[in-house]
Amino acid sequence: MYTAAENRYSQMQYRRCGNSGIKLPMLSLGMWHNFGAITPFETQQSILRTAFDHGITHFDLANNYGPPYGEAERNFGIHMDRDWKPYRDELIISSIAGYDMWPGPYGDFGSRKYLIASLDQSLRRMHLDYVDIFYHHRPDPETPLEETMSALDYIVRSGRALYVGISNYKPEQARQAIAILRRLGTPCLIHQPSYSMLNRWIEDGLTDVLREEKVGCICFSPLSGGMLTDRYLNGIPADSRAGHDPRFLKPESITEEKLGKIRALNDMAQKRGQKLSQMALQWVLRDEVVTSALIGASRPQQILDNIEAIQGPAFTQEELTAIDGILAR
Ligand SMILES: NC(=O)c1ccc[n+]([C@@H]2O[C@H](COP(=O)([O-])OP(=O)(O)OC[C@H]3O[C@@H](n4cnc5c(N)ncnc54)[C@H](OP(=O)(O)O)[C@@H]3O)[C@@H](O)[C@H]2O)c1
Numbered sequence: 237m238y239t240a241a242e243n244r245y246s247q248m249q250y251r252r253c254g255n256s257g258i259k260l261p262m263l264s265l266g267m268w269h270n271f272g273a274i275t276p277f278e279t280q281q282s283i284l285r286t287a288f289d290h291g292i293t294h295f296d297l298a299n300n301y302g303p304p305y306g307e308a309e310r311n312f313g314i315h316m317d318r319d320w321k322p323y324r325d326e327l328i329i330s331s332i333a334g335y336d337m338w339p340g341p342y343g344d345f346g347s348r349k350y351l352i353a354s355l356d357q358s359l360r361r362m363h364l365d366y367v368d369i370f371y372h373h374r375p376d377p378e379t380p381l382e383e384t385m386s387a388l389d390y391i392v393r394s395g396r397a398l399y400v401g402i403s404n405y406k407p408e409q410a411r412q413a414i415a416i417l418r419r420l421g422t423p424c425l426i427h428q429p430s431y432s433m434l435n436r437w438i439e440d441g442l443t444d445v446l447r448e449e450k451v452g453c454i455c456f457s458p459l460s461g462g463m464l465t466d467r468y469l470n471g472i473p474a475d476s477r478a479g480h481d482p483r484f485l486k487p488e489s490i491t492e493e494k495l496g497k498i499r500a501l502n503d504m505a506q507k508r509g510q511k512l513s514q515m516a517l518q519w520v521l522r523d524e525v526v527t528s529a530l531i532g533a534s535r536p537q538q539i540l541d542n543i544e545a546i547q548g549p550a551f552t553q554e555e556l557t558a559i560d561g562i563l564a565r
Pocket residue numbers: 265266267268269270296297373403404428455456457458459460461462463465466467475476477478513530531532533534535537538539541542
């Protein structure tokens with residue numbers, strides 16, 4: 237039986253999510269990779285335990301994380317029964333729908349029918365009565381935004397989720413969604429966009445919207461799927477994401493151009509006395525508009541390494557300018 241570390245809250249720092257009552261750990265753990273059928277259950281268990289033992293109180297799932305679709309949530313249901321029931325009130329557990337999940341016209345995008353049915357399935361798989369946050373995964377070009385947002389509002393009112401958020405919405409779409417939710421009386425807690433040193437799109441308007449609207453921001457893939465680590469400095473290891481599960485990180489996307497930047501960033505991290513992964517995490521968290529960095533991990537040691545980013549030396553203006561220079565090459 238698992239007993240959580242007594243000192244689990246001593247190292248982590250927590251940031252308020254927008255102007256809500258919720259604080260999130262500066263690092264959260266996502267279950268997109270490494271929690272499906274191809275990862276041993278014991279590995280999953282020790283990643284989750286290591287995370288919580290170090291103050292990572294937020295686990296992020298999705299209806300279609302696996303493989304196969306649904307498997308990460310199904311596994312999480314078993315983890316829940318074995319480890320997490322006594323700690324449920326110390327955890328923020330989220331799920332999401334908006335990409336393809338089941339065949340036919342009702343298993344994708346943003347209809348009321350899809351979102352409510354999908355969350356009911358997720359709750360059954362995860363053995364939960366409610367999730368803490370439920371997101372819409374991407375804007376739907378055909379369903380009226382009003383319908384999607386009123387489904388989120390209903391989801392909260394019906395007790396299936398405590399808070400709602402949006403993901404992958406562009407600045408103007410986010411502003412509209414936030415306004416509709418506010419009018420309905422269910423404020424938007426959080427936006428979940430991608431953001432890393434290699435992917436800075438949110439700086440072009442989205443962070444302004446979130447700051448103005450006082451909505452939280454949890455950025456996914458802050459290590460660019462592993463590229464902003466020492467993983468690929470000397471080729472593609474067989475046990476890396478690009479090496480063994482290249483569904484989303486294809487070997488050919490790790491180009492010489494990117495590697496040039498990654499090597500220069502790695503040199504800089506070494507001068508700062510840290511690993512590239514730690515510097516990359518500290519960098520996405522340098523502006524408090526980002527509430528939390530949503531990482532993935534394939535082994536517990538990566539969690540231990542990444543946690544140290546929280547205590548890293550503050551960036552000087554010269555370092556930030558130098559990073560901008562490397563990224564602009
Ligand atoms: N809303 C959305 O549309 C969306 C989309 C994508 C992801 N997400 C969320 O974001 C979460 C994180 O995404 P991500 O997994 O792409 O994040 P990430 O943190 O950018 O990449 C995680 C991967 O980097 C490698 N890694 C992590 N720490 C390391 C370290 N210290 N040293 C060396 N390698 C390290 C591991 O890959 P190896 O396998 O190579 O060890 C790990 O699986 C997902 O689980 C999901 O919850 C959301």
